[in-house]
Amino acid sequence: MAIELTKEARAQAVASIERYFRENMDEPIGNVAAGGLLGFFLEEIGPAIYNKAVFDVQERLQARVSELDLEVHEDEFQYWRKDERSSKGKK
Incomplete structure (x- = not known):
């Protein structure tokens, strides 16, 4: 079963990968490469x-x-037990 992302989630994920590379790697990664990754x-x-x-x-x-x-x-089978309890209170 292939894991599919919505267009919006895919775009956010690609943007996140691009940002990660910008901030943590020596070289940035392009949009196409980020999508491939x-x-x-x-x-x-x-x-x-x-x-x-x-x-x-x-x-x-x-x-x-x-x-x-x-x-x-x-x-x-609680019907009669209920009746027995209420009978004890009447005596």
């Missing part, structure tokens, strides 16, 4: 980050699902 990162490293994020979400969802019984549990 971004494409490389998305194809080469992006899947590792994406897979880690999916794994993290799965862990969180599994934890929430395991707590679901505690959050929505209802005791069964």
Whole structure:
């Protein structure tokens, strides 16, 4: 599955790469080269980050699902018990 960015996100990422090179490297990088570098990162490293994020979400969802019984549990066959409790108060 290819990782795609919106046009706006891609433009911001390319601008960020250009700025990084301007401020931290000996030579600036052009727009086309920055776009190529971004494409490389998305194809080469992006899947590792994406897979880690999916794994993290799965862990969180599994934890929430395991707590679901505690959050929505209802005791069964409570009708008569409710009646018994109210009868004790009437005596």
